[in-house]
Amino acid sequence: MSKKTVLVSGGAGFIGSHVTVELTQAGYDVVIADNFSNCDETNYKGVCAILGKELPLIRMDFCDKAAVEDLFAKYPIDAVIHFAAFKAVGESVDEPLKYYRNNLLSFINILDVARQKGCNVLFSSSATVYGQTDQLPVTEKSPRQPAESPYGNTKTMCEDILRDSVKAYPGVRGIALRYFNPIGAHPSALIGELPRGVPNNLVPFITQTAIGKRACLSVFGNDYPTPDGTCQRDFIDIVDLAKAHVCAVTRMCENKMKQEYEIFNVGTGRPLSVLELINAFEKVNNLKLNWKYAPRRPGDVVAIWADPTLAEQELGWKAERSIEETLAAAWAWEKRLAGK
Numbered sequence: 067m068s069k070k071t072v073l074v075s076g077g078a079g080f081i082g083s084h085v086t087v088e089l090t091q092a093g094y095d096v097v098i099a100d101n102f103s104n105c106d107e108t109n110y111k112g113v114c115a116i117l118g119k120e121l122p123l124i125r126m127d128f129c130d131k132a133a134v135e136d137l138f139a140k141y142p143i144d145a146v147i148h149f150a151a152f153k154a155v156g157e158s159v160d161e162p163l164k165y166y167r168n169n170l171l172s173f174i175n176i177l178d179v180a181r182q183k184g185c186n187v188l189f190s191s192s193a194t195v196y197g198q199t200d201q202l203p204v205t206e207k208s209p210r211q212p213a214e215s216p217y218g219n220t221k222t223m224c225e226d227i228l229r230d231s232v233k234a235y236p237g238v239r240g241i242a243l244r245y246f247n248p249i250g251a252h253p254s255a256l257i258g259e260l261p262r263g264v265p266n267n268l269v270p271f272i273t274q275t276a277i278g279k280r281a282c283l284s285v286f287g288n289d290y291p292t293p294d295g296t297c298q299r300d301f302i303d304i305v306d307l308a309k310a311h312v313c314a315v316t317r318m319c320e321n322k323m324k325q326e327y328e329i330f331n332v333g334t335g336r337p338l339s340v341l342e343l344i345n346a347f348e349k350v351n352n353l354k355l356n357w358k359y360a361p362r363r364p365g366d367v368v369a370i371w372a373d374p375t376l377a378e379q380e381l382g383w384k385a386e387r388s389i390e391e392t393l394a395a396a397w398a399w400e401k402r403l404a405g406k
């Protein structure tokens with residue numbers, strides 16, 4: 067097989083940087099494009115350090131159609147993985163048009179150019195499309211629920227835009243990967259999550275509390291109908307998650323798709339409560355975390371975890387890293403950021 071080129075939009079971000087590493091190590095040429103609206107060059111530099119080489123980096127905004135056309139003219143792109151999007155749930159409620167404009171337009175631009183070139187497209191979707199569900203674990207056939215936020219709605223809408231595009235335009239194939247809760251960092255501690263300001267997500271808040279950047283973690287809700295009263299999630303290691311992308315891109319590039327548009331859950335299949343995650347973090351890293359119970363956070367679902375069977379059968383992928391490895395990596399990354 068000749069070497070294939072993959073464009074990673076948002077390749078300097080948390081998920082994009084880990085995917086870039088795994089793709090390159092699997093033998094793909096990767097072109098990173100990012101507008102650095104929500105990250106700096108830390109992860110890009112970390113990627114180059116892990117791989118021992120400089121990767122092409124294009125500073126651009128995917129809302130700029132001419133820039134997208136130029137990019138596709140310059141590189142022989144076989145597949146695109148689209149991460150470049152805004153992702154703060156709360157901000158999306160306050161500024162819906164900012165989210166709809168950016169997240170939809172950038173994807174439409176990519177699809178518009180990809181259809182002319184005959185290019186495979188992988189969309190980074192989210193378990194958020196399942197909403198509050200009582201069928202657990204969720205399979206890809208579980209119904210989607212109306213989104214709780216404009217951010218969540220952009221995920222649902224982009225899935226539909228991809229589905230309709232592959233139906234209408236010969237030459238475009240698409241896969242949507244529905245991520246559960248990606249956490250952790252690369253084992254090298256050279257790339258990881260870099261939230262701006264106060265983190266919204268659980269694990270960055272935990273590691274920032276442990277390092278002393280935050281005084282106390284609030285656990286949102288202890289009266290949920292779950293075994294210990296806290297929410298349950300499917301926390302998926304970021305390196306495992308990145309490897310699912312390599313399997314999906316290979317499936318597209320080697321014409322192994324069974325349908326023009328396919329959807330896969332990317333999760334472990336293992337529910338873990340917020341409290342269980344905190345306990346595991348304390349134990350594996352041998353420390354005590356300052357935390358307290360706080361009221362429920364509006365918009366949170368009680369419990370969600372994946373049935374990852376389809377990904378295992380069709381992509382030959384399954385999560386391998388233990389929660390202990392993942393939480394140790396998250397802590398090593400936070401310590402490295404703090405220079406400890």
Ligand code: UD1
Nearest residue numbers: 155192194266267268269271284285286297340363365366
């Ligand atoms: C959130 C988004 C989801 C997005 C994902 C990206 C919502 C409703 N969903 O998922 O769309 O794809 O992030 O990673 O926002 N928690 C605390 N204290 C904290 C932070 C979180 O107790 O300081 C709890 C939450 O209540 C939740 C769990 O930890 O029960 C996980 O929260 P989080 O990491 O924010 O992820 P999700 O809300 O599941």
